[in-house]
Amino acid sequence: MKAIKISNLQKAYGSSLVLKDVNLEVDSGEIIGYIGPNGAGKSTTIKILIGMIPDYAGSVEVMGLDVKTNPMEVKRLIGYVPENASLYDTLSPMEYLRFLGSLYQLETDQIEEKATELLRLFALYDQRDDRMTTFSKGMKQKVLLISGILHNPEVIFLDEPLSGLDANAVILVKEILSQLKHAGKTIFYSSHIMDVVEKISDRIVLINKGTIIANGTFEELKSQRETGSLEQIFNQLTGNNEHVQLAEEFIQVMNR
Numbered sequence: 598m599k600a601i602k603i604s605n606l607q608k609a610y611g612s613s614l615v616l617k618d619v620n621l622e623v624d625s626g627e628i629i630g631y632i633g634p635n636g637a638g639k640s641t642t643i644k645i646l647i648g649m650i651p652d653y654a655g656s657v658e659v660m661g662l663d664v665k666t667n668p669m670e671v672k673r674l675i676g677y678v679p680e681n682a683s684l685y686d687t688l689s690p691m692e693y694l695r696f697l698g699s700l701y702q703l704e705t706d707q708i709e710e711k712a713t714e715l716l717r718l719f720a721l722y723d724q725r726d727d728r729m730t731t732f733s734k735g736m737k738q739k740v741l742l743i744s745g746i747l748h749n750p751e752v753i754f755l756d757e758p759l760s761g762l763d764a765n766a767v768i769l770v771k772e773i774l775s776q777l778k779h780a781g782k783t784i785f786y787s788s789h790i791m792d793v794v795e796k797i798s799d800r801i802v803l804i805n806k807g808t809i810i811a812n813g814t815f816e817e818l819k820s821q822r823e824t825g826s827l828e829q830i831f832n833q834l835t836g837n838n839e840h841v842q843l844a845e846e847f848i849q850v851m852n853r
């Protein structure tokens with residue numbers, strides 16, 4: 598059984614087709630780096646996979662379950678760390694995690710213990726009962742990361758998960774992802790930070806204008822072209838070779 602199976606997926610917003618014909622299979626225990634330019638369709642794909650967007654064409658399965666017909670079962674098996682989430686920031690981290698834990702029907706004692714420990718590991722123990730209104734972006738991101746994995750999901754979807762994190766937290770999250778993989782979890786990781794994607798992904802999937810244009814290990818993607826880093830491969834495949842000229846024009850307009 599595949600952890601994720603996407604077949605002939607299409608999604609339109611009004612008359613604009615933002616996912617054209619996406620096909621993708623992911624094995625259990627794989628870390629997929631899902632990359633692409635702004636507006637390519639990454640978040641839309643993830644929202645469909647987690648059951649947040651129900652109107653699409655084609656079929657989408659997570660752990661063998663059709664997302665459309667088994668939305669509740671799928672939600673129990675997955676964790677989601679969204680991009681730009683609006684946390685209920687008048688709550689404290691503990692209140693927020695208790696709330697989420699109860700949605701996942703975890704035992705009260707289990708929530709208390711896990712949430713407290715995970716906050717401690719992210720250096721947020723002392724702030725665990727403070728309102729999150731005063732939290733920095735990175736502190737909120739840590740709470741979101743915890744909320745995405747609190748219920749021990751099998752498949753974890755992460756949309757730009759390192760946003761706002763300091764260098765220590767980035768190293769810790771990268772290590773957590775690698776250990777989650779070794780524990781057999783499947784990780785679907787979308788980000789614009791190419792050097793991290795390059796390092797942590799077993800396989801890189803590049804989407805451009807609603808179509809997957811590359812799918813392979815970093816070594817495979819690299820062997821097909823002359824350029825070295827994932828950033829360069831990304832620029833080459835998505836047709837952005839004009840950054841020097843664009844920057845010059847930007848400065849010229851600024852100087853007017």
Ligand SMILES: Nc1ncnc2c1ncn2[C@@H]1O[C@H](COP(=O)(O)OP(=O)(O)OP(=O)(O)O)[C@@H](O)[C@H]1O
Nearest residue numbers: 610611615633634635636637638639640641642680
């Ligand atoms: N709710 C919506 N209504 C209408 N159009 C939308 C909606 N959400 C996304 N889109 C459009 O769908 C396309 C894909 O958006 P999506 O958010 O999936 O891109 P993305 O690859 O995640 O981009 P980014 O890297 O900027 O986060 C974009 O053209 C966007 O404008």
